[in-house]
Amino acid sequence: MIREQRAKKYGKIQLICCAAVLVLLFVATFLKMESDFIPMFKWWLALLALGVSFYPLSAVLFGRFSDKGYIFGKAIGLLITGLFVWLLCTIRLVQFNETTCWICLQILTAANYVVIGILGIPRTYSREGKGIKSLGFPVSRIMALELMFVIIFFSFMYMKGFNPKAYGTEKMMDYGMMTRMFNTDYYPVNDMWFTGEPLNYYYFGQYLCTFLTKLSLNIPAYGYNLAIGSGFALCCVFVYCIGTEIMRHFMEKTKKYKHIKLIPHVAGALSAGAVMLASSLYYLVFAKFVPMMWDILQIEGEKPSYWFPNATRYIGHLPDTADKGIHEFPAYSFILGDLHAHVINLTFVLVVVALLFSIVKARRIKRDYGQLIDITSWKRYIFDPKIITISFFIGAFMMINFWDFPIYFVVAASVIIAMNMISTDFSKAGFMLSGAHLLLMIAIAELAALPFNIFFKPMENGILMTTKHTEFYQLFILWGIPVLTLIGFVVSLICKHFRQLKGKLAEYEEEVVYDEDDKSAQREGFWGFFTKLADSDLFVLILGICAFGLVLLPEIIYVKDIYGDSYQRANTMFKLTYQAFILFGIMAGYAITKMVALRETRKQLTFGLILGTFWVISMFYFPDACKAWFTDLSDDALYAGLRADNYIYSEQPTDAAAIDWLKENADGNDVVLEAAGSSYSIYARVSTLTGMPTVCGWYTHEWLWHNDFVPVNDRNAEVMTMYTSRNEEEVRALLNKYSVDYIFIGTCEYEAYEGSGMNLDFLLGLGEVVYQGYPDERNHVVYVVKLAN
Numbered sequence: 001m002i003r004e005q006r007a008k009k010y011g012k013i014q015l016i017c018c019a020a021v022l023v024l025l026f027v028a029t030f031l032k033m034e035s036d037f038i039p040m041f042k043w044w045l046a047l048l049a050l051g052v053s054f055y056p057l058s059a060v061l062f063g064r065f066s067d068k069g070y071i072f073g074k075a076i077g078l079l080i081t082g083l084f085v086w087l088l089c090t091i092r093l094v095q096f097n098e099t100t101c102w103i104c105l106q107i108l109t110a111a112n113y114v115v116i117g118i119l120g121i122p123r124t125y126s127r128e129g130k131g132i133k134s135l136g137f138p139v140s141r142i143m144a145l146e147l148m149f150v151i152i153f154f155s156f157m158y159m160k161g162f163n164p165k166a167y168g169t170e171k172m173m174d175y176g177m178m179t180r181m182f183n184t185d186y187y188p189v190n191d192m193w194f195t196g197e198p199l200n201y202y203y204f205g206q207y208l209c210t211f212l213t214k215l216s217l218n219i220p221a222y223g224y225n226l227a228i229g230s231g232f233a234l235c236c237v238f239v240y241c242i243g244t245e246i247m248r249h250f251m252e253k254t255k256k257y258k259h260i261k262l263i264p265h266v267a268g269a270l271s272a273g274a275v276m277l278a279s280s281l282y283y284l285v286f287a288k289f290v291p292m293m294w295d296i297l298q299i300e301g302e303k304p305s306y307w308f309p310n311a312t313r314y315i316g317h318l319p320d321t322a323d324k325g326i327h328e329f330p331a332y333s334f335i336l337g338d339l340h341a342h343v344i345n346l347t348f349v350l351v352v353v354a355l356l357f358s359i360v361k362a363r364r365i366k367r368d369y370g371q372l373i374d375i376t377s378w379k380r381y382i383f384d385p386k387i388i389t390i391s392f393f394i395g396a397f398m399m400i401n402f403w404d405f406p407i408y409f410v411v412a413a414s415v416i417i418a419m420n421m422i423s424t425d426f427s428k429a430g431f432m433l434s435g436a437h438l439l440l441m442i443a444i445a446e447l448a449a450l451p452f453n454i455f456f457k458p459m460e461n462g463i464l465m466t467t468k469h470t471e472f473y474q475l476f477i478l479w480g481i482p483v484l485t486l487i488g489f490v491v492s493l494i495c496k497h498f499r500q501l502k503g504k505l506a507e508y509e510e511e512v513v514y515d516e517d518d519k520s521a522q523r524e525g526f527w528g529f530f531t532k533l534a535d536s537d538l539f540v541l542i543l544g545i546c547a548f549g550l551v552l553l554p555e556i557i558y559v560k561d562i563y564g565d566s567y568q569r570a571n572t573m574f575k576l577t578y579q580a581f582i583l584f585g586i587m588a589g590y591a592i593t594k595m596v597a598l599r600e601t602r603k604q605l606t607f608g609l610i611l612g613t614f615w616v617i618s619m620f621y622f623p624d625a626c627k628a629w630f631t632d633l634s635d636d637a638l639y640a641g642l643r644a645d646n647y648i649y650s651e652q653p654t655d656a657a658a659i660d661w662l663k664e665n666a667d668g669n670d671v672v673l674e675a676a677g678s679s680y681s682i683y684a685r686v687s688t689l690t691g692m693p694t695v696c697g698w699y700t701h702e703w704l705w706h707n708d709f710v711p712v713n714d715r716n717a718e719v720m721t722m723y724t725s726r727n728e729e730e731v732r733a734l735l736n737k738y739s740v741d742y743i744f745i746g747t748c749e750y751e752a753y754e755g756s757g758m759n760l761d762f763l764l765g766l767g768e769v770v771y772q773g774y775p776d777e778r779n780h781v782v783y784v785v786k787l788a789n
Contacts, residue, residue, distance in 0.1 A: 742770075
C-alpha cells in the first residue's frame with residue numbers, strides 16, 4: 001500500500017516536471033526560432049492528434065509495453081488515416097484538402113474509441129475486461145516519451161534551419177512530388193515531370209508527408225523539412241522504446257536483476273544511438289585514425305581528405321574500381337535531408353519490429369500459464385490483430401519502398417514461425433498455424449497495396465547472379481563491429497546453454513520460467529538451444545541473423561535495373577544493407593548491455609566493453625557530420641529558416657520572382673513548359689517549386705520510372721522544338737498535345753536553347769506576356785507567357 005502511494009506520488013511529480021519542461025521548451029523555441037515555431041507547433045499538434053486518436057488500437061497491439069504503444073500510435077495513425085484519405089480520393093468520393101484530412105481523422109478517431117474502447121472489439125488482455133478503462137493510460141510514461149520526442153524534434157529542426165534548402169542530390173525530386181500532390185485533388189497523382197501520365201514511382205511515402213502537411217495546415221515549403229525532422233525524432237524514440245522493452249522483458253524473468261531499473265533504459269539508449277547516430281568503422285579509420293597516423297609519421301604529401309558522405313561510398317571508390325557500391329545508414333540520410341522512400345519508411349519499419357516483439361511478449365505469457373497454442377482455437381490465433389497489422393504495414397511497404405516488403409516479410413515470418421513452433425512444441429499444429437499466418441500475411445499485404453499497384457508498372461528487370469564481389473577487408477571495415485557483436489552474442493548464448501546442461505548455472509536457471517509439462521523446455525541439442533532461449537534473446541538473435549543475411553545477399557545476387565556496368569549491384573546493396581544496419585543496431589543495444597551490465601563471465605564483460613567502445617565512438621559521426629553540413633550552429637547569423645524553397649533566390653534570383661508569380665496567380669494543375677534537363681541539376685525548378693506539371697523533367701529519373709529512355713528522348717526533342725522551331729503550326733500542335741498553359745523563359749531556357757536558335761519574339765507572340773522581369777548581367781529577361789485556352 002505504501003509502495004503504491006509512493007509510486008503514484010512519484011508519477012505525479014514526474015508528470016508535473018515533464019509538463020513544465022515541455023512548456024519551457026516551447027517558449028525557448030519560440031524566442032529562438034521566431035516565425036518557424038508556428039509551423040513546427042502545428043506539425044507537432046497534428047502528430048499529437050494522430051497518437052491520441054489511435055491510442056485504443058495502439059493499446060490493443062502493444063498492451064504489454066510500458067506506454068501501451070502510445071508513441072507508435074503516431075505512425076499507425078498516419079499510415080491508416082493517410083491511406084483512408086488516399087482511397088477516398090482515388091475513387092473520387094472526396095477531394096484531397098485540409099477539410100477532408102481532418103474529417104477522415106475524426107471518423108477514424110470515433111471508430112477507435114467506440115469499436116475498441118467501448119465495445120471492446122478486439123478485446124484487450126487487460127484484467128479489467130472490456131471498456132476504455134481496460135486500455136489503461138500510463139500518463140507519466142506517455143508524457144516522458146512525448147517530451148523526448150519534442151526535444152529531439154525541435155533540436156533537429158533548429159539544426160535544419162542552417163541548411164534547409166531542398167536543392168542538391170535528389171531533394172528537388174522529393175520536394176517536387178510533394179508540391180505536385182499538394183495541388184492534386186484526386187489520385188493517382190500525375191507525374192510533375194511527365195505531364196499527362198501518372199507518377200510511376202513509389203510515391204506513397206511522399207504522399208503521407210503531404211497528407212501530414214495538409215493535416216497540420218502547413219505548406220510544402222515547411223512540410224518537407226518538418227517531415228525529415230519529425231521522422232528522425234520518431235525513429236529515435238521508437239528504437240529507444242524497442243530496445244528498452246526487449247531488455248525489460250528479459251529482466252522481468254530474471255529475479256536477480258529485476259530491481260535495477262536503469263538497465264533497460266541504457267539498452268534502449270544504446271540501440272537508438274547505434275541505429276540513428278552511428279556510422280561504420282569507416283568513420284573511425286578514415287576520419288580519425290588515418291589523419292592521426294599521417295601526422296604522427298609525418299608522411300609527405302597531401303593528407304587524405306574526409307567528407308562525411310564518404311562513409312556511404314567506400315566500395316568501388318577507395319580504391320576506384322568498376323564495382324561501385326552504396327552503403328548508406330540513417331544518420332547520413334537524415335543529415336543530408338533527401339526525403340527518399342527508404343528514409344520515410346524507416347518510421348513504419350520500426351513499428352513492424354515493435355509489433356513483432358509485442359507478439360513475442362504475448363506468447364511467453366500464455367506459455368507460462370500452460371496455455372500452449374491449440375489449433376482447435378484457430379480463429380483466436382490466426383487472426384491475431386498484431387499479425388493483421390504487421391501484414392497491413394508490409395503491404396504498405398510496396399507503395400512506400402518496395403525493397404522493404406520482401407525484407408520484412410522474411411523478418412516477420414522468421415519471428416512468427418519461431419514463436420509458433422516453440423509454443424506448440426514443434427507439433428503439427430505449429431506447422432499449420434505458421435502456414436496459415438504466412439498465407440494471411442500475403443493476402444492482406446497484397447490487398448492493402450492493390451489500389452496502388454493497379455496504376456503502377458514495375459521498374460525491375462529480374463534477379464541476376466553477382467559477378468563482382470567486395471574485398472574482405474572492405475566488408476570488415478563496413479560490417480566488422482556489428483558482425484563481431486552478433487558473434488559475441490551467439491557465443492555467449494551457446495556457452496550459457498552448455499553450462500546449463502552441465503548444471504553449472506543454477507543461479508541463472510530462473511531467468512525463464514518453464515512449464516513442467518512443456519517438452520520443448522526439456523529439449524537438448526540443437527533444438528534445445530533455441531527452445532531454452534529467453535524470448536528476448538531469441539528475438540534479438542533472429543534480427544541479427546536476418547541482418548547478416550542482408551549483408552551477404554548482394555554478394556550473391558542483385559536486382560537488375562537501368563544502372564549497369566559499375567553500378568549494377570549498387571541499388572541492391574544500398575537497400576538491403578540499409579535495413580541490415582537498422583537490425584544490427586537494435587541487436588547491439590541489447591547484446592552489449594547484456595554482456596556488460598548483466599555479464600555472466602569476465603570474458604563477456606571485456607568483450608562487451610571493447611565492442612561497446614567502438615559503437616560509442618562510431619556515434620560521434622553524427623555530431624561531426626552535423627558540423628560539416630549545418631556549419632556553425634552557434635552563429636545565429638547563419639540561421640536561414642525552415643523554408644525548403646528559398647534556395648531559388650540565391651541560385652537563380654532572376655527566375656525567383658517569376659516562379660512566385662506563378663505560385664500566386666496560376667492554377668496548381670496548369671501545365672508549364674520549361675527546359676528539359678539532366679538529373680540532379682536545377683532544371684525542372686519551375687515545376688518542382690510550383691507543383692505545376694511540365695512536359696519533361698529530369699532525364700535519368702524519368703528513364704528509370706518508365707524503364708525506357710525512348711519516350712523521354714521523344715519528349716526532350718519535342719520540348720526543344722517548342723522553344724526553337726519557327727513553324728507556328730508545328731509549335732502550337734505540340735503545345736496543344738500537352739495542354740500547355742504557360743511558357744516559362746528564364747535562366748535554364750536561355751542556357752539550353754539560346755544557342756540552338758530560340759526565337760524570343762516568336763515565343764512571346766504565342767500568347768499574353770503576363771510576367772516580365774528585369775535584365776540580368778547577360779541582358780536576359782525572364783518572361784512568363786500565358787496561352788489562350
